[in-house]
Amino acid sequence: MTADPTRGAPASIRVTARQHEARAQALRDEQTRLERAAGGLSAGEWSGSAKRQFTSAAGTLGPSYSRTASLIEHVAQTLSRYADEVERIQDEAARIRSAQDSAAADRDRLVTDRSRLNEAVDSGTDVEADHVMLRRVADALTQQDTLDSQLSTRWAELVAERTRLDDSTAAELSDVDSVGVVAVQAHSVGRMSDRQLLTWLGSLTPDQLLALRDDPAIADRLGSVSDPELIADWWSSAGGSHERGSNDGHSSEQDALIAAFPAVIGNLNGVAYWARDRANRSQLKTLIGSASGEDLAAYKNIRASLGKYKGVQLTSLVPHHPPLAAVSIGDLDRAHDVTYLVPGMDSDTRNMTVVERAAYNLRVRQQDYVGDAAVVAWINYETPTPKTVLHGDLARAGSERLGQDLAGFNAARGSTTGTLNVVGHSYGSTTSSLTLAHGDYGVDSYVTVGSAGLEREIKTADDIHSDQVFAAQAPRSIPGLPGDNWSWVGQAFSMTRRDPASPSFGATYLPTAGLPHDPTMNGVNRHDPIWNNATDHAGQYGYFDKNTESLDNIARATTGKVSDR
Amino acid sequence: MGNLIVDLAAMNAASTTITRISAALNEEAGAAGIAADFGSDAVAAAHSEASTSHERSVRAIAEMTDTIGGWVRTAAEEFSRRDTDLASDAE
Numbered sequence: 001m002t003a004d005p006t007r008g009a010p011a012s013i014r015v016t017a018r019q020h021e022a023r024a025q026a027l028r029d030e031q032t033r034l035e036r037a038a039g040g041l042s043a044g045e046w047s048g049s050a051k052r053q054f055t056s057a058a059g060t061l062g063p064s065y066s067r068t069a070s071l072i073e074h075v076a077q078t079l080s081r082y083a084d085e086v087e088r089i090q091d092e093a094a095r096i097r098s099a100q101d102s103a104a105a106d107r108d109r110l111v112t113d114r115s116r117l118n119e120a121v122d123s124g125t126d127v128e129a130d131h132v133m134l135r136r137v138a139d140a141l142t143q144q145d146t147l148d149s150q151l152s153t154r155w156a157e158l159v160a161e162r163t164r165l166d167d168s169t170a171a172e173l174s175d176v177d178s179v180g181v182v183a184v185q186a187h188s189v190g191r192m193s194d195r196q197l198l199t200w201l202g203s204l205t206p207d208q209l210l211a212l213r214d215d216p217a218i219a220d221r222l223g224s225v226s227d228p229e230l231i232a233d234w235w236s237s238a239g240g241s242h243e244r245g246s247n248d249g250h251s252s253e254q255d256a257l258i259a260a261f262p263a264v265i266g267n268l269n270g271v272a273y274w275a276r277d278r279a280n281r282s283q284l285k286t287l288i289g290s291a292s293g294e295d296l297a298a299y300k301n302i303r304a305s306l307g308k309y310k311g312v313q314l315t316s317l318v319p320h321h322p323p324l325a326a327v328s329i330g331d332l333d334r335a336h337d338v339t340y341l342v343p344g345m346d347s348d349t350r351n352m353t354v355v356e357r358a359a360y361n362l363r364v365r366q367q368d369y370v371g372d373a374a375v376v377a378w379i380n381y382e383t384p385t386p387k388t389v390l391h392g393d394l395a396r397a398g399s400e401r402l403g404q405d406l407a408g409f410n411a412a413r414g415s416t417t418g419t420l421n422v423v424g425h426s427y428g429s430t431t432s433s434l435t436l437a438h439g440d441y442g443v444d445s446y447v448t449v450g451s452a453g454l455e456r457e458i459k460t461a462d463d464i465h466s467d468q469v470f471a472a473q474a475p476r477s478i479p480g481l482p483g484d485n486w487s488w489v490g491q492a493f494s495m496t497r498r499d500p501a502s503p504s505f506g507a508t509y510l511p512t513a514g515l516p517h518d519p520t521m522n523g524v525n526r527h528d529p530i531w532n533n534a535t536d537h538a539g540q541y542g543y544f545d546k547n548t549e550s551l552d553n554i555a556r557a558t559t560g561k562v563s564d565r
Numbered sequence: 566m567g568n569l570i571v572d573l574a575a576m577n578a579a580s581t582t583i584t585r586i587s588a589a590l591n592e593e594a595g596a597a598g599i600a601a602d603f604g605s606d607a608v609a610a611a612h613s614e615a616s617t618s619h620e621r622s623v624r625a626i627a628e629m630t631d632t633i634g635g636w637v638r639t640a641a642e643e644f645s646r647r648d649t650d651l652a653s654d655a656e
Contacts, residue, residue, distance in 0.1 A: 008604020016601040016612075026593050030586045034630060037579040037586075041637065046576060050640045057633045062625065068622045075615050079601075086604060166605035173611035177617045211618075211624035255632070559642065 003162040005093040013083035020076035024069040031065035198234040206256035211259040224266040228411035231270025244272040269408020271331035277313040298349040330374025336418040344426025358529040358544035365555035399434035406441040419444040421558040440465035450487040453497025461506035472510040473501035474524035481527035512550035521549040576641040583634030590627035
């Protein structure tokens, strides 16, 4: 683009430069205040891990003040030089313009003189002096042509000079001395490998990480890292001596990563679950502030689910329509026995609390058998409606997501001992069985509950990567009569699915019909996960209702206690 | 009852100072500068990008400053509670 050498206001550029200088000085002054305050504390008698954390963070933060101040000062200096150069070029442009104006006036006068002299010649009234004058005028016009050409050349040179000045100044304002190495590197994340990206992020200070929070390219790139082991190593490394960290003890870098990229960290497999919970809760607030309609209702339902029980973690939150989420009842970072509960048809975050209640009931029952359990209400996939429940597409899509989350669990837990179990209710068994048929995630027990049928490629229990495979199935019935009146519909009308509760499949059958005269072992007579409550549906029970034989057997199956009964 | 191990007054003063530093930085980051007439779209764009980058950095520094100020405040509160408990035990 051609520059206009007259454009710009050097005075306003200088004012802006001075504002930058003042901002840089303010940063340096505040740095001095901070170091004085921190130094006073460091020399005091306060001691312990909090003091060490403070001293370390303050020590890292001080240089960030001066580093940023230096960048701002460099911009101020660049603008000052730019203002001087713009002014010099404008002065030169004014001189050329003035000379061109003067030359144009001279040319007009010479042309007028030549016309007058030619008229005298044409009319025969000329004298010898007129011819002398005509030659002088012609010579003067020739010199004028030369001058015009020189002025035009000088103007063109000035235009080129201004173009070079603008280009070099723009480049200088974008270089590493003006915006810092982090901003320059941030532009190249698309070309980094996963490992390079994580190494780079791991090299940044907490404030540098926070400064990246508004850069969607960084968040997108981090979210695309799909190796949970790589993520787990990186996350532990970011924790320093805290390693994976916990709510009570973690590094400033981990805090900054959560604050900078909540939407990514909250769903990033390999990251510790305390951190995912924090990130997702933060993101949930943001989404509630911006969502509307059914999505808003779903987000509020998710929020309600977090307040119903103690020790709940929001381990996934995806702004899908309706939103997807996973809520753990219990500490997923530490619980010895962990169960993923995969729900079926029409289960989404708009009725999150129903699935959560099932997870809660299962965990309570599990803890009758083991000391420390966690159950994840996993609504992290799009479940089918009655119209789509006979198709396997959503199950296949969901099975991949479940596989990613189970791999993430294994990576995040590292060498922590414990068991991993999966329970699939209705279409959730269609989904989860595909996950475990296609991948080995070290699952200890797998339970299908009121299964809508397993896809035909899963021929027997041996095709499922789980140490033990169980099937819980209530007596089947037609709609309107007591019993499970949906699971057989899924199995039969899909035309191709298998019934995991049939003897030929090879799963261990879990009774659900109830024990006569035992009020803690009622029989299941609904397909629903949860049906009975204090005020309604007396005598009717879903698979995960309290005081059912079904819940007890599922709890036993997922804690290794089936044989104890 | 006086604190025997830590100077609570100093901790509280430091916490207040650090919080004020954070507030000052946020104010600095949010201050609107005059719109300079650069006479060049390229220079104006580069300047805008650099200024945005600086603003993000200053806000991030302010946030971290506030965070560590919060640590001092929390520690001071814990020490204060401990003092109160010690005083109660002594009675």
